[in-house]
Amino acid sequence: MARGILVVVSGFSGAGKGTLMKRLLEKYDDYALSISVTTRPPREGEQDGREYFFRTHEEFERLIREDALIEYAQYVGNYYGTPQAYVEEQLGSGRDVILEIEIQGALKVKEKLADTLLLFVTPPSAQELKKRLEIRGTETPESVRSRLARANEEAQGILSYDYLLVNDDLETCVDVMHHVIQSEHHRMQRNHGSVQKIVQELKAL
Amino acid sequence: MARGILVVVSGFSGAGKGTLMKRLLEKYDDYALSISVTTRPPREGEQDGREYFFRTHEEFERLIREDALIEYAQYVGNYYGTPQAYVEEQLGSGRDVILEIEIQGALKVKEKLADTLLLFVTPPSAQELKKRLEIRGTETPESVRSRLARANEEAQGILSYDYLLVNDDLETCVDVMHHVIQSEHHRMQRNHGSVQKIVQELKAL
Numbered sequence: 540m541a542r543g544i545l546v547v548v549s550g551f552s553g554a555g556k557g558t559l560m561k562r563l564l565e566k567y568d569d570y571a572l573s574i575s576v577t578t579r580p581p582r583e584g585e586q587d588g589r590e591y592f593f594r595t596h597e598e599f600e601r602l603i604r605e606d607a608l609i610e611y612a613q614y615v616g617n618y619y620g621t622p623q624a625y626v627e628e629q630l631g632s633g634r635d636v637i638l639e640i641e642i643q644g645a646l647k648v649k650e651k652l653a654d655t656l657l658l659f660v661t662p663p664s665a666q667e668l669k670k671r672l673e674i675r676g677t678e679t680p681e682s683v684r685s686r687l688a689r690a691n692e693e694a695q696g697i698l699s700y701d702y703l704l705v706n707d708d709l710e711t712c713v714d715v716m717h718h719v720i721q722s723e724h725h726r727m728q729r730n731h732g733s734v735q736k737i738v739q740e741l742k743a744l
Numbered sequence: 745m746a747r748g749i750l751v752v753v754s755g756f757s758g759a760g761k762g763t764l765m766k767r768l769l770e771k772y773d774d775y776a777l778s779i780s781v782t783t784r785p786p787r788e789g790e791q792d793g794r795e796y797f798f799r800t801h802e803e804f805e806r807l808i809r810e811d812a813l814i815e816y817a818q819y820v821g822n823y824y825g826t827p828q829a830y831v832e833e834q835l836g837s838g839r840d841v842i843l844e845i846e847i848q849g850a851l852k853v854k855e856k857l858a859d860t861l862l863l864f865v866t867p868p869s870a871q872e873l874k875k876r877l878e879i880r881g882t883e884t885p886e887s888v889r890s891r892l893a894r895a896n897e898e899a900q901g902i903l904s905y906d907y908l909l910v911n912d913d914l915e916t917c918v919d920v921m922h923h924v925i926q927s928e929h930h931r932m933q934r935n936h937g938s939v940q941k942i943v944q945e946l947k948a949l
Contacts, residue, residue, distance in 0.1 A: 659932070665945030687949055694943040702927070703935040718923040719930055722907070725920060727864070730908040738899040740870030744892055 543630040544729075545652055546570075546720055547638045547645045550660030551693070552686045553671040555706045556639055559660060562713045563637070569721070571629045573638040576602065579617040592622065610640065610647040621648070635720055642696040649699070656723050658716065659700040663707045748835040749934075750857060751775075751925055752843045752850045755865030756898070757891045758876040760911045761844055764865060767918045768842070774926075776834045778843040781807065784822040797827065815845065815852040826853070840925055847901040854904070861928050863921065864905040868912045 550556045564570055576592040578599050587593045594602070599618045602608050611620030621638060629636045638648070649655045662668045665687075672683045697703070702719050706712045723729070755761045769775055781797040783804050792798050799807070804823045807813050816825030826843060834841045843853070854860045867873045870892075877888045902908070907924050911917045928934070 661938075661942060665942050665949055668942075668946075669949055687946060691943065691946045694939070694946065697939050698932060698936065700932050702930045703932050703938060704930060705938070715927070715930060719927040722920070722924040722927040725907045725909060725924060727903060727905050727908050731903065733866075733908060733910070734899070734902050737866060737870055737873075738896065741873075741892060741896045741899065744870055744874055 541633060541724060541729075543571075543633050543635045544720060544723055545626060545630060545636050545638065545648070545655045546658060547640060547648055547655055548658045548660060548716075549640060549642050549645045549700070550706075551662065551668055552689070553668045553675075554660045554662050555671070555709070555712075556660050558709060559706060559712055559716065560637060560639060562709060563716055566713055567717050569635055569717075571634045571636050573621055573626055573629075573636050575619055576608070576622050577617060577619045579619075592625075609651055610644045612641075612644055642693050646696060646699055654729070656702075656720065657700040658702050658704055658719065659697050660704045660706050660712070661697075663705055746838060746929060746934075748776075748838050748840045749925065749928055750831060750835060750841050750843065750853070750860045751863060752845060752853055752860055753863050753865060753921075754845060754847050754850045754905070755909075755911075756867065756873055757894070758873045758880075759865045759867050760876070760914070760917075761865050763914060764911060764917055764921065765842060765844060767914060768921055771918055772922050774840055774922075776839045776841050778826055778831055778834075778841050780824055781813070781827050782822060782824045784824075797830075814856055815849045817846075817849055847898045851901060851904060859934070861907075861925065862905040863907050863909055863924065864902050865909045865911050865917075866902075868910055 548556060548560060560572070564572060574588065574592060576594055576599065578594060578596050581587065581591070581593050585591065596618070599620065602620065602622070603611060607623055608620040609623050609626060611618055621640070626636050640648070645657055649657055662671060669683065669687065672678050672686055678686070704712055704715055704719070753761060753765060765777070769777065779793065779797060781799055781804065783799060783801050786792065786796070786798050790796065801823070804825070807825065807827070808816065812828055813825040814828050814831060816823055826845070831841050831843070845853070850862055854862055867876060874888065874892065877883050877891055883891070909917055909920055909924070
């Protein structure tokens with residue numbers, strides 16, 4: 540069985556990543572979501588091993604020391620990270636694993652696991668991005684400005700991604716994402732084994 | 745409008761390239777077949793500009809001198825080549841152009857036009873390749889052996905291709921080919937312009 544692909548999805552805040560990935564997992568059976576480990580306490584209804592793996596600060600720092608995380612970051616006093624064991628287990632069983640993280644984390648993952656597929660999701664235009672952030676209603680004008688400023692900074696890292704997905708229409712974008720990932724399984728770099736096999740067979744005929 | 749992609753398809757003799765590409769063009773409207781130029785005389789029913797562009801030896805050699813061919817080769821005393829003007833015209837109008845040539849030609853095209861997409865088609869196994877060549881009935885045992893020997897030699901070039909397509913089931917393989925090409929339109933290298941545009945827009949907000 541072919542090994543799964545680790546797919547990292549990033550995108551501007553307001554690009555609709557959350558909805559996109561929810562719909563991808565609903566619509567197609569091929570994917571597992573990576574589950575992050577965190578030191579933040581579980582919220583009501585959250586379950587260890589489903590939303591997150593919940594760990595203490597000490598446990599998390601042991602994971603760091605043991606190099607058991609593909610990447611990790613601190614955010615508002617808590618650690619968040621991607622446990623390598625869970626990802627490896629899913630990939631080994633042939634499932635593609637989807638991991639949603641921001642640009643800096645994504646580039647670290649790619650450095651560590653070179654055959655990671657990096658997808659960047661963007662709304663069709665900056666105007667559309669601003670509109671979506673404002674529509675949420677939960678954002679103050681200042682926080683919209685600060686998110687846009689951040690998007691602006693992040694823009695430099697985007698060119699390191701493998702694919703750019705424009706989220707104009709949700710269903711279209713979900714299908715494109717699915718086909719991009721499935722096509723990646725046919726990349727020559729991922730199929731050196733099959734080529735060597737058929738060449739050996741030809742020699743034996 | 746986005747520029748089309750030049751797609752070069754190669755594969756072992758007996759891999760079913762011909763049927764595959766015929767079906768791809770029937771099933772999807774996105775593609776134009778590249779039309780080769782040749783010095784061999786037209787056969788009955790063949791029409792200039794449809795099956796081939798038919799030219800004299802002198803005309804062909806002028807095309808070579810004028811660097812008007814993406815690649816060319818000689819075969820049984822005749823020239824065969826790919827006219828750059830026709831391909832450029834189709835790509836410029838946003839259509840993906842499919843070009844079926846053998847490995848040496850494919851690698852020359854990639855050298856000349858770096859953003860060419862190279863697809864290699866193989867039957868599921870060497871045994872299946874041998875069976876298909878024998879079933880044709882038009883092949884003597886010697887010619888089957890010689891084709892297999894050639895496949896064996898060519899195997900070295902395969903790793904330079906971008907994708908490996910295993911032609912096990914025709915309809916599946918046609919769909920995979922379509923999705924691989926369509927996904928390629930979303931590759932980051934082909935979308936630097938869109939990224940720069942949205943970054944400029946963000947700065948202007």
